[in-house]
Amino acid sequence: MESISSAASSSRRPASFFTQANALLRKNLTFQKRNLKTNIGIVAFPIFICVLIVLIQQVINNELNKDKFQCGCQGGDCGLQYSTLDQVDTCPISSPPEWSALIQVPRPQYRAVRTDFSQSADLPDESCRASQSCPAAVLLTGGNRSLAQSLAQSLFLSSSSALNFSDYPSSLSNVILGTDTPTENTQFIEPAFVSDRPFYVVQPQCTTNATSPISFKNANISIELGLECVQGLTLWRDNSSLINDELFKGYRQGNSERKANEFIAAYDFLNSDENGFNLNIWYNSTYNNDTGFVEVALVRVPRTVNAASNAYLKFRKGAGAMVMFDFVKEMPKTGTDRRFDFSSLLGPLFFTWIIELLFPVILTYVVYERQQKLRIMMKMHGLKDGPYWFISYIYFFSLSSVYMICFVIFGSIIGLKFFRLNDYSIQVVFYFIYINLQIALAFLIAPFFSAVKTATVFGYNYVFGSGLLGEFLLRFFIEDTSFPRGWILVMELVPGFSLYRGLFEFSQYSFSGDSMGTSGMKWGDLDDSQNGMKAVLIIMFVEWLVLLVVAFYLDQLIGGGIRKDPFFFLRYFQKKSSVSQRKPSFQRQGSKVFVEMERPDVSQEREVVEQLLLESSFSHAVISDNLKKVYPGRDGNPDKLAVRGLSLALPNGECFGMLGPNGAGKTTFINMMIGLITPTSGTAYVQGVDIRTNMDEIYTSMGVCPQHDLLWETLTGREHLLFYGRLKNLKGAALLQAVDESLKSVNLFYGGVGDKQAGKYSGGMKRRLSVAISLIGDPKVVYMDEPSTGLDPASRNNLWNVVKNAKRDRAIILTTHSMEEAEVLCDRLGIFVDGGFQCIGNPKELKARYGGSYVFTMTTSVNEEEEVESLVRQLSPSANKIYHISGTQKFELPKQEVRIADVFRAVEIAKSKFTIHAWGLADTTLEDVFIKVAKGAQSLNVLS
Incomplete structure (x- = not known):
């Protein structure tokens, strides 16, 4: 390890932002490379869905090519139809028939009469409805009443009872022909001519209620129609507000007859006079069908306009002047290909699932690092939040971008109109904003999960739930024009719904574009009031920025490690405090009583700490100042005091060992020092930096070997060391040399062991790797929590040599259950029982202080036990039998009381008196001291 220290000596400065970012990026790329099967599975899912859609589309196309969908009637005469209803959309109609212009007339039972809500005296009595003889009324208003009433007299044409309709359709233009048949989308057929409803001839007066039926030919088809005369009644109203109110009250709601009080139309002649004709018309839309696209009742309005125009011409030019309105005719129609784009129809649902599939992948990755404590492990080796967030975000964004690019390109190549028809630039902007929003959302909710399984279940429930709710709830609200648009915007605040809405808009434009042979969505379409894409883009962009900030804030509060104050961000606006300002006040209530109960060596350590805190600078690597951790009691249990006001001063170059039974609080103390948990009270200083406020600074000079190995299963031992070495600012040849030396020192270099994935290591190999990680990069303070657990004797001895070499220029805190390890490695020991030190000192001092006796052992026959005890009492009257x-x-x-020479002499004499099978004299071991101190402390706690 000496070579490691020398290689790292030039890298005392903490690693820069970009150095740490480079280390994390390399680690992530290596991790991604090792998860090739998972990546293939993720990419295969959208490919599978796209191929499935193409196959379904092919089945649909084959079905549409069957004979029943081909143009032309099958099996003979089609009547007025050019084709069947299945064929009409695509069949050519080059010469549409001519149809007489009709006026919309209310049905007899709905015509306007005097009712409880319409008491106008000029309306007929309600009794006419029983005989179905009510007139059909027209309302009039305008600035010139006399002119309006004069025009009203010429509004309906008079005719003889015998009408000659042999000259169709021009003969029908001489009368006002009406119908009460609902309008609808048909195969270029006026529905009134193929219905069983009668036609109405609207006249000023009817001599009889019915006229002779008419016969004529249209498109070589003979048509016979029944005619009924209906009186046209014109009624004056003083202003348009009265007309509007009367029309509204009498409007029929669906099939309801309760308020049915309908008019043919209403005319407002405005400022019309002899020099000008100005007109507004209200028309009756009760009989309009529910197409959802156009007001098809408008096809009956031209005849209403023509009637008013002819009335004005007669007023100006005389009775013989009129504009002949012979017929109406549809525009000719060419044949088109039958198209049904399945990808556009189901795209919003399927593509929502495909795009959101990355959400649980990102979420589980982030939660995995938290669950396995890999995130805090990286922080403990110097990785700051800035590089972590930057690289993690760029990493997930790159993965999402590659995923979406492959998805769009593959969908376009195989011919999905959803992608090919819509402007690619709009798609790029939409997908770019959404994948950023999705990453921010994953970071936002990750701190609320502690287990990968829970996060995975939530992630996939969110994916499928948002897709299904979007398809069967949000879509219903979007298509319902009566639903408030504001509530739709509120729903789109859920990222899954905003994604669905954007895909829904793409699908609508691609579907209609494919049907009409035009393109899909263009940038200009975003200004359409019915297009929700602009609102979605704005919502997602703003939400992305907001969620990213909130996610970072929550990560600092509940993301793991020492939780920061909710107003931690305010300190960035303040100047950094000096070290002296960071020191806590040295006034503690009740500490005097606690100190008096402590043993002298523990009290002396506390006094050393207090003296060091009063100095202007810290000369020790670690100073623990009255550190305490209390776990609140639950379910009626009392609070658990895990660490009881621990004080410890540790200089550089010293290895301090902590001995104690399981549950004594050793690991809790270590976890507080490395930032895994927050102290309840007290604090500690590492290289002069407070653990409560500046753990990020401490991490740059700290190494940790945790109790449980925190490793990436798919990374090799070498890759772990390269990553953590880069975090400690090792570069180039120095990094490679330090990694090789680390692997050699823990016996993981030879035989290619260092290049095997950590998941294939044995427990002992993982422990050795964890020790190597804790020492790489020349950390000034190292924490080792039971580092030799699970090692064989040879590996343990080798590890001890590594630690002994490493402690020369750094402080090490080590916990262990091996007394031999503590005696070999530790300069000082502290026996830790029930959350506090019971004694502190080097191994020799502890054995001398707590082990002031020899252990004499002798084995004889059972009959000679009394002679042995007599021998011992002669040597030491106060001897204590501890085993028998x-x-x-x-x-x-x-x-x-005894000398070793006297014991040997007495045994030699005893051998001549009785048979001694075995005997021995041993000094007190550290294990004996540990057992004695631990039992004594536990007995004292029980008594207290």
């Missing part, structure tokens, strides 16, 4: 079984007895002989 089957002729073997052990005695403690106070050193002040």
Whole structure:
């Protein structure tokens, strides 16, 4: 290890931001390379979904190519139809038929009459509904009442009872022909001519309620229609507000008849006069069908306009002047290919799952590092939050970007219209913002999970739950135009819903673009009020920035290690305090009573600490000042005092050993010193820096070998040392030399062991690697928690040599259960029982202080045990028998009562009197001291 120290001597300065970032990036890339199977599986999932969509699309295309979807009627005459309903969307219609222009007339039972909510005197009595003879009313208003009423007299054309319709359709333009048939999207057929409802001839007066049926040909098809006369009643209202109110009250809601009080139309002639014609029209949309796209009732409005225009012409030019409105006709239609893009139809749901699949991957990776304490292990070796966040974010962003690029490119290559029709620049911006938001979300919720399994379950539930809720809840609200848009924006604050909304918009544009043979979404489409993409982009961008800041804040509070004060960020705006300012006040209530109960050597150590704290500078590597840890009691149990006001001063070049039974608090003390848990009270200084406020600075000069090996299973031993060496600012040849020497020192160099993955190491090999990690980079303070656990005797002896060489220029705190190890390695020892030191000193001092006796052992026959005890009493009257079984007895002989020569002489004389099978005289061992002190302390605690 000497070569390691010399190689690292030039790297005393902490590693820079970019040096640490480089180390973490190299480690992540190596880790990623070792997870090739997992990566292939992740990338294969979107490929599988895309291929599945293509296969389903092929099945659909094959189905659409069947005969029943081909243009032309099958099996003979189609009547007025050019094709079946399955064919009409794609079949050509070069010469659409001519249809007479119609006016919308309310059905007899819905025509306006006097009711409880409409008491106008000029409306007919409600009794006419029983005989279905109610007139169809038209409301009038305008700035010139006399003009309006004059025009109203010419609004409906009069005709004789015998109408000649042989000249279709021009003959039908001489009357106001109406219908109460609902409008609908048909195969270029006016639905009134193929329904069983009668036609209405609207006239000023009806001599009879019915007229003769009419017959004519249209598109070589004979049509017979029944005609009924209906009186057109014109009613004046003083202003448009009255008209609006009356129309609203009488509007029929769906199939409800409770408020049905309908009018043909309403005219507001505004400022019309002899010199100008200005008109507003209200039309009846009750019979409009629910297409969700256009107001198809508008096709009946032209005849309403024509009636008013002819009335004004007659007013200006005389009774013979009129504009002939012969017919209406659809635009010719060419044949198109039948298209049904399955990727656009199901894209929002499937692609939401595909994109969100990275969320549980990122989440579990971050939680894994927390669960295995790898994050805090990296911090303990100097990795600061800045490089960690920067590289981790860039790392996950790069993975997400590669994933999305492969997804989009593959989808485009195999022909998915979802990608090919929409502008790629919009897609890039959308996916870029979302993957950043997804990474920020993973970082945000990671601190709330302590187990990878729990995080994994949550992650996949979130993925599938947000996709299903988006498809079957959010989509319903988006398509429901009556649902408040503001609540949709609130729902889109959930990242999964914002992703679904963006994909939904892409799918709508690609689906319609494919059907119409046009392109999908362009940047100009974002200004469309019905397009939610702009709002989604703004929400995701703002949320990304907000979540990233909140995630960093929560990471500092509950992310592991020593938790910071909630207002920790305020200290960045203050100047750094000096060392003297960082020292705590040395006034402790009740400490005097506690000190009086301590043993002299422990009290002396406390006094040394107090004296050091009063000095202007710290001369010791580690100073623990009354450090205490209390775990709050739960379920009715009392509080657990794990560490009882521990004070310790450790200079450079000293190895301090902590001995104690299991549960004594040794590991708790170590964990407080390395930042895994927060002290309840008191503090400690490492190289003059307070552990409560500046652990990040302490980590740059600290090495740790934890009780349990904290290693990446897929990284090799060499890769671990390279990573931690770079964190300690080792570079180039010095780094490679330090790594090789570290592997050699712990016997992991030869035979390629250092290049095997740590997951394949035995327990002893992992311990040796952990020791090598703790010593690389020349740390000034090293904590080793039971470093030799699980090692064979040869490896343990080799490890002891490593530690002895390493302690020359650094302070080491070591916990162990091996008395031999403590005696070989430690300059001073502290026996730790029930959270506090019972004694402190070097091994010889402790054996002399607590082991002032020899252990005399003799084995004879059972009949001669009394002679043995008599012999011992002659040597030492106050001897204490501590063991007795089957002729073997052990005695403690106070050193002040016997001499070793006298014991040997007495045994030689005894041999001539009785048979001695075996005997021995031993000095007190450190194990004896440990047992004696531990039992004494535990007995005292029981009595107290």
